[in-house]
Amino acid sequence: MKIHEYQGKLLMEKYQIPTTKGSVADNPADAKRIAQEIGRKVAVKAQVHVGGRGKAGGIKIANTPEEAYEAAKAILGMNIKGLTVKKVLVEEAVDIATEYYLGMLVDRDSKRVIVMASAEGGVEIEEVAERSPEKIAKVWVDPAVGLQDYQIRQLIFGAGFDRRYVKEATSFLRHLYACMIGADADLAEINPLAITQDGRMIAADAKINIDENSLFRHPDLAGWKESEDGHEIEEEATRRGLTFVHLGGNIGIIGNGAGLVMTSLDVVNREGGKPANFLDIGGGAKADVVKNALEIVLMEEGLQGIMINIFGGITRCDEVARGIIHATEGMELNIPVVVRLSGTEEEAGRRILEGSAKFTPAASMQEAAQKVVSLAGLR
Numbered sequence: 477m478k479i480h481e482y483q484g485k486l487l488m489e490k491y492q493i494p495t496t497k498g499s500v501a502d503n504p505a506d507a508k509r510i511a512q513e514i515g516r517k518v519a520v521k522a523q524v525h526v527g528g529r530g531k532a533g534g535i536k537i538a539n540t541p542e543e544a545y546e547a548a549k550a551i552l553g554m555n556i557k558g559l560t561v562k563k564v565l566v567e568e569a570v571d572i573a574t575e576y577y578l579g580m581l582v583d584r585d586s587k588r589v590i591v592m593a594s595a596e597g598g599v600e601i602e603e604v605a606e607r608s609p610e611k612i613a614k615v616w617v618d619p620a621v622g623l624q625d626y627q628i629r630q631l632i633f634g635a636g637f638d639r640r641y642v643k644e645a646t647s648f649l650r651h652l653y654a655c656m657i658g659a660d661a662d663l664a665e666i667n668p669l670a671i672t673q674d675g676r677m678i679a680a681d682a683k684i685n686i687d688e689n690s691l692f693r694h695p696d697l698a699g700w701k702e703s704e705d706g707h708e709i710e711e712e713a714t715r716r717g718l719t720f721v722h723l724g725g726n727i728g729i730i731g732n733g734a735g736l737v738m739t740s741l742d743v744v745n746r747e748g749g750k751p752a753n754f755l756d757i758g759g760g761a762k763a764d765v766v767k768n769a770l771e772i773v774l775m776e777e778g779l780q781g782i783m784i785n786i787f788g789g790i791t792r793c794d795e796v797a798r799g800i801i802h803a804t805e806g807m808e809l810n811i812p813v814v815v816r817l818s819g820t821e822e823e824a825g826r827r828i829l830e831g832s833a834k835f836t837p838a839a840s841m842q843e844a845a846q847k848v849v850s851l852a853g854l855r
């Protein structure tokens with residue numbers, strides 16, 4: 477899960493990493509007010525889930541609150557690599573003398589966290605990595621013991637940091653590693669790690685990705701999850717905790733398990749339908765999850781039918797059936813809803829659905845796809 481720079485800085489602050497202070501605004505007037513409160517030169521920075529904002533014009537320095545207003549006006553609504561800027565961070569600008577780089581990420585090959593440092597930070601770090609990889613010092617951390625002091629020294633001297641900053645850099649590395657582990661991040665990066673004109677070390681940017689599978693133990697971070705492209709139904713689905721992707725076709729698809737849902741998309745496609753969406757209710761879904769799922773799919777425009785494909789393992793078919801009944805209570809469904817229930821408690825599930833004329837049962841995925849496509853009049 478990607479989070480914004482301002483959120484990354486809040487996290488870093490929690491781990492005693494010095495960062496620039498500021499607040500977010502979604503309109504120029506608020507940006508001006510924040511700049512007034514800061515009372516000196518500010519940086520106005522686009523908050524989007526993508527790097528390279530500086531090069532794209534998404535970062536401006538403003539000397540006065542009026543300039544901050546104008547900067548925010550120019551940046552808000554800007555399109556950066558396909559993402560619309562909805563928020564800007566207004567923070568005290570730092571007078572940067574030197575830009576270093578610190579980065580940590582989970583390295584899948586070695587199954588360890590790799591920690592990197594370079595004295596050549598800044599917006600060209602990708603080029604440094606490509607053209608002169610020797611300028612990036614790297615160590616791999618044994619998860620049983622964590623980042624060791626000798627590794628920190630290897631990083632700092634290997635990267636060629638100015639010796640005057642060994643103490644600060646050591647503290648940054650220790651705290652950033654603690655932050656990475658504590659927040660269950662799979663990536664934590666400070667670029668630039670700025671050395672200011674007056675000799676302080678400060679995180680001028682903060683990029684952190686959180687492992688989504690850990691969100692159950694970080695309720696405070698879970699609220700930071702956003703859908704990527706700003707699609708309204710996707711955003712609502714995210715709020716309801718569903719894995720949902722809008723596809724734009726005519727047959728709504730609900731299933732449990734990503735593999736089963738993807739197969740459902742293929743089968744419906746082969747039968748002549750066009751999947752409207754991908755929706756995975758996951759394993760062990762209770763009735764209220766199913767109800768949410770149906771409500772979300774019904775928001776899709778141009779829907780001509782719905783196929784519900786459940787393979788009951790830890791998911792109980794009777795729970796799913798109850799959810800379907802709940803979701804559609806008092807609702808006039810003017811499109812066919814074909815339900816295939818198979819596995820745990822399938823008999824009980826079918827009996828629950830038999831009581832309602834709104835649903836068409838199917839014995840297999842194949843049959844469900846054929847039925848929904850033909851009932852929808854698509855062939």
Ligand code: GDP
Nearest residue numbers: 519527528529530569570572598599667668681
């Ligand atoms: P990114 O381009 O998305 O990685 O955004 P960054 O936050 O890293 O900003 C890009 C560049 O803008 C940095 O490398 C700095 O050179 C510059 N920059 C960002 N914030 C400040 C600031 O407060 N003061 C100054 N002087 N430059 C800044």
Ligand code: MN
Nearest residue numbers: 667668681682
């Ligand atoms: Mn950066």
